[in-house]
Amino acid sequence: MALVQRLPDTSLTVALASGGREHFGWGVDRHMTADVFDAINQNTRATGNWGxxxxxxxxxxxxxxxxxxxAKSDGPKKAGKRVSVAEIYRKFTARR
Structure with missing residues (x-):
């Protein structure tokens, strides 16, 4: 996949690369707003005087x-599995 640089973080291309259309418009500013909202809620919950x-x-x-x-069938089956340099070389030089 070619990397497209200097796109706004709210663009559709970045959204599709992040996981789908539901990420469209979710830039750094919106993520920070959501984090501040959640932090204020946690602070209110922790310090509130509940009857x-x-x-x-x-x-x-x-x-x-x-x-x-x-999960791709070409990759290792579980995370942390060691792969030798020879195995990597075989995957890159294999004729398709």
Missing amino acids: KGKAPKLPAWPRPKPSKKA
């Missing part, structure tokens, strides 16, 4: 869900 002693559950800012990448 019955139990803090209410405050909703988090809705965010796009990260997509799970499909």
Whole structure:
């Protein structure tokens, strides 16, 4: 995949590379706003004076869900599996 540089972080191309259309418009500024919102909610929950002693559950800012990448059949089956240089060389030089 060719890397396209200097695109705005809210562009559709960056969104599709991040996991899909639901990421469209989610730049650094929107992620920071969501993080500040969640931090204020956590602070309110932690320091609030609740009458019955139990803090209410405050909703988090809705965010796009990260997509799970499909496992490729060419790669190692589990993370952390050691691959020799010879195996890597065979994969790059294999005729298709």
